[in-house]
Amino acid sequence: MIFTLLGTRGSRPILTYEQVKYGGNTTAFKISIDGMNPIYVDGGTGIFREGVAITKANTRGLHAHFLITHTHWDHILAFPFFAPLFMPGTKLTIMGPRSEKYDIKSLFEHQHNKGLIPIPFEIFKERIDFKELYPNEEFMIEKATIKTVELNHQGLTLGYRIEHGGKSICIITDHAPIENNHLGVLMKGWKKDDFTAKEKIFYDTLVRFVKDADLMMHDTHFTKEGIKGKENWGHSSPEMAVDLALKANVKKVVLGHHAPEDKDNDVEIKIKSARDYLKSIGKSNSVEVVALSEGDEICL
Amino acid sequence: MPLDVVFYGTRGSISAPHEDILRYGSLTSCVVIKSGDRSVVIDAGFGIGFYSDHLANKMGNFHVLISHFHWDHIQGLNYFGPVHHPKSTNNFYSPFKVEQLQEVMDIYFDGSYGPFNGWEALNSKFEFHKLTGDIKINGFTVSMIPLNHTDPCYAYKISDGNSSVVYASDHEAINNQVNRDFIDWAKGCDILIHDAMYEDNEYEHKIGWGHSTFDMACENARKIEAKKLLLTHHEPLRSDKDLDRIESELKKKYPGLDLVCAQQVITYSS
Numbered sequence: 001m002i003f004t005l006l007g008t009r010g011s012r013p014i015l016t017y018e019q020v021k022y023g024g025n026t027t028a029f030k031i032s033i034d035g036m037n038p039i040y041v042d043g044g045t046g047i048f049r050e051g052v053a054i055t056k057a058n059t060r061g062l063h064a065h066f067l068i069t070h071t072h073w074d075h076i077l078a079f080p081f082f083a084p085l086f087m088p089g090t091k092l093t094i095m096g097p098r099s100e101k102y103d104i105k106s107l108f109e110h111q112h113n114k115g116l117i118p119i120p121f122e123i124f125k126e127r128i129d130f131k132e133l134y135p136n137e138e139f140m141i142e143k144a145t146i147k148t149v150e151l152n153h154q155g156l157t158l159g160y161r162i163e164h165g166g167k168s169i170c171i172i173t174d175h176a177p178i179e180n181n182h183l184g185v186l187m188k189g190w191k192k193d194d195f196t197a198k199e200k201i202f203y204d205t206l207v208r209f210v211k212d213a214d215l216m217m218h219d220t221h222f223t224k225e226g227i228k229g230k231e232n233w234g235h236s237s238p239e240m241a242v243d244l245a246l247k248a249n250v251k252k253v254v255l256g257h258h259a260p261e262d263k264d265n266d267v268e269i270k271i272k273s274a275r276d277y278l279k280s281i282g283k284s285n286s287v288e289v290v291a292l293s294e295g296d297e298i299c300l
Numbered sequence: 301m302p303l304d305v306v307f308y309g310t311r312g313s314i315s316a317p318h319e320d321i322l323r324y325g326s327l328t329s330c331v332v333i334k335s336g337d338r339s340v341v342i343d344a345g346f347g348i349g350f351y352s353d354h355l356a357n358k359m360g361n362f363h364v365l366i367s368h369f370h371w372d373h374i375q376g377l378n379y380f381g382p383v384h385h386p387k388s389t390n391n392f393y394s395p396f397k398v399e400q401l402q403e404v405m406d407i408y409f410d411g412s413y414g415p416f417n418g419w420e421a422l423n424s425k426f427e428f429h430k431l432t433g434d435i436k437i438n439g440f441t442v443s444m445i446p447l448n449h450t451d452p453c454y455a456y457k458i459s460d461g462n463s464s465v466v467y468a469s470d471h472e473a474i475n476n477q478v479n480r481d482f483i484d485w486a487k488g489c490d491i492l493i494h495d496a497m498y499e500d501n502e503y504e505h506k507i508g509w510g511h512s513t514f515d516m517a518c519e520n521a522r523k524i525e526a527k528k529l530l531l532t533h534h535e536p537l538r539s540d541k542d543l544d545r546i547e548s549e550l551k552k553k554y555p556g557l558d559l560v561c562a563q564q565v566i567t568y569s570s
Contacts, residue, residue: 012349012379015317015326024317024326048316052537072414077375081314081536099412107412114407116371118450118510154415183415234415260379261353 001167001300003215004030005292007046008256010174010221010235011074018263023294025049026074027257029171029217033164036142037063041160041171042075043082043094046294051083061089061127065141068096069173070157071107079108080117085124093141095131097156100185105130133158135186136205149209151175152202153234154183161209167300170210172244173219173257174234178202181231210248214300218244220255220270238274238289245287246278252298255291267291303463303570304334305491305530307562308354309347312470312497312511312533313372320539325564328372329533331493333458333465338439340365342456342467345372349379350564359387363438366394367469368453369404377408378416388424393437395444395454398428445485447471448478449510455482457489463570464488466526469495469533472509473516483523490570492526493562495533499546502535514546518554529559530568 007013007025015024028046031039040047043066054062062084069075084090098104108130112121135150135158147161153174160171176183178199182190190198210216221235238255245253255274258267274289292298309330317326330347333340341348341364352358358381367373382388394401402419409419419426429435434443441461444454448471455468466489473479473494486492497511512520514531521529531550534543543561550559560568 009317012346012376013315013317013326014346014350015319015322017322020319020322045315045317048314048536049318071412073375077371078314080371099410101410102412110407111371114403115369115451116374116404116407118370155411260349 001162001164001169002032003169003217003254003298003300004032005254005256005294005296006030006050007044007294008258008292009260010257011260013045014260016263018265021264021293022258022267022291025294026077027069027173028078031162031169033144036144037065039141039144039162040064040066042066042069043079044074044076045078047082048078051081055083055087061087061091063091066092066094066096067146067160068094068104069151069160069171070097070153070155071099071104072155072174076108080111080119085127090127091129092127093129093131095133097134097158098132099155104132147209149206150184150186150202152178152181152183152187156185159206159209161213168213169300170213170216170250172210172216174221175219175236176234177227177231177236177240183232183234207244207248210244210250213248213250215252215254215298216241216245216250217254217256219257221257221259223266223270224273238270239277242274242277242287242289246283250287252288252290254298255289301335301460301462303458303460303465303491305465305493305568306332306334306566307347307532307564308332308351309343309345309376310532310534310562310564311345311372311536314536315346316536320541323540323563324534324543324561327564328375329469330376331467331532333440335440335460339363340437340440340442340458343367343373344376344380345374346376346379347564348376352379352381354565355381358382358385361389361391361438363391363393365442365456366392366401367456367467368449368451369396369400370451370470374404374408377405378414383422383424386423389427390424391427391429393429393431393442395431396452398430401428445482446478447482448474448476450508453510455486457486463490465491465493465570466524467493469493470510471495471512473512473520479520483520486524486526489524489526491528491530491568492521492524493530493532494520496531496561497533497535514550518550518557518559521557521559522554527558528568528570529557530562531559532562534561
């Protein structure tokens with residue numbers, strides 16, 4: 001199983017001279033498994049160059065699955081410009097959560113039907129199958145097992161676990177601390193008296209979900225200091241990623257969803273902060289913490 | 301006082317950041333026209349977020365002209381700092397019905413697509429203006445004319461009495477009445493900002509997509525007798541190296557034209 005980082009910027013694309021190392025495209029990851037069509041997680045601007053590369057290399061259309069964490073713009077905005085969708089023979093299955101108001105297909109269709117993009121959605125219709133996903137599902141994509149979990153972010157956001165051949169990759173983005181900070185639409189029904197119990201169930205479920213993962217990509221939009229007062233923005237710090245990894249015996253953590261204002265140096269500060277934290281509690285050898293550049297692969 | 305033009309978004313269609321496009325930039329459309337400390341912004345692609353990164357003060361009265369509602373010209377709205385500042389007023393102008401812009405804002409700021417509760421819940425104040433003719437905005441005279449695009453789209457002329465800047469993106473400059481009227485209207489401007497998305501061989505496959513070739517833009521600049529031509533709406537993957545090459549070829553081909561392919565954050569003055 002190979003994990004490829006195609007884009008890991010949060011919120012909006014950007015690129016200045018001080019951001020070249022970690023890149024400026026918004027969220028997109030690829031998971032490649034021998035003998036299988038690719039699985040992508042999210043469709044931020046990171047899939048644009050990937051799409052162009054695919055159409056240059058292939059004459060037949062792409063067959064692929066997309067797992068969408070949630071439908072915020074930075075995670076889906078590149079689909080109308082994803083080159084394989086303009087090729088006959090392409091077949092994409094786009095799977096992900098609905099929003100409070102709309103099903104996932106309508107959320108994609110809206111971009112085309114309201115005059116926002118001069119490409120009729122009709123072109124894409126026969127090339128895309130949509131499937132709505134909810135937390136706590138388990139299903140197969142070809143030879144891989146896929147599991148879902150609820151994350152703490154505005155709307156309904158899913159974390160994914162992809163398993164194959166005894167290896168596992170988890171994608172945990174976008175996600176915020178849960179303590180007194182209930183952002184998800186499914187949390188609206190929580191009653192005040194149950195908050196502590198509900199928070200514990202939520203977090204324990206998440207720990208079980210990422211248990212023993214070989215690789216966990218985790219939202220680290222903020223630093224430990226930067227998140228203070230912004231917990232309700234829906235994002236995490238490196239220390240949160242490390243805590244989760246330690247509790248669940250995760251082997252490797254990939255930091256991501258970097259803030260658009262983060263320079264390369266800021267990302268390196270986050271890596272150091274995570275490693276220093278591990279060192280301070282005597283766990284340096286328990287978890288490996290890295291950040292990747294666009295195009296970097298991790299082979300499991 | 302000269303008019304200054306600064307691009308914060310130079311790309312068309314989509315932003316695809318990469319180290320080979322650092323100088324010309326990767327962000328979608330946004331241009332700022334300045335005279336001293338007065339300014340108007342044109343279009344709100346991802347460049348408008350980058351523009352507000354450069355603003356020392358995100359509080360005040362801002363004036364944003366929208367050419368049309370294609371995604372690459374509005375997708376940066378949420379990242380324009382002043383829309384979140386309680387003491388800012390954001391004035392949006394277009395020749396379209398106010399309700400049309402509001403409908404776009406309704407979709408954009410729907411909670412489905414971001415941590416939003418609708419644009420009306422944002423901290424700043426919004427004023428929407430429908431343009432019906434020449435108007436004074438922040439001390440500039442602004443006028444507009446339709447362009448040749450896949451959906452209705454307008455060019456803007458910004459004048460301060462001495463100098464004028466014409467912004468014409470997105471526009472397919474074929475020999476039709478729309479383009480002839482545009483040329484007459486833009487005649488003699490000091491700076492012409494013009495769509496130049498394609499090379500000739502690319503355009504062959506993209507006729508009717510609503511964008512110009514480099515040559516179409518240069519021919520228009522010549523007919524308009526523009527003193528300076530700034531080429532923009534770069535194709536998303538066109539590298540710095542390629543834009544350098546194209547610019548130097550065009551300079552040889554059109555020796556009478558003062559032209560450049562627009563780079564981000566550089567100030568071009570009338």
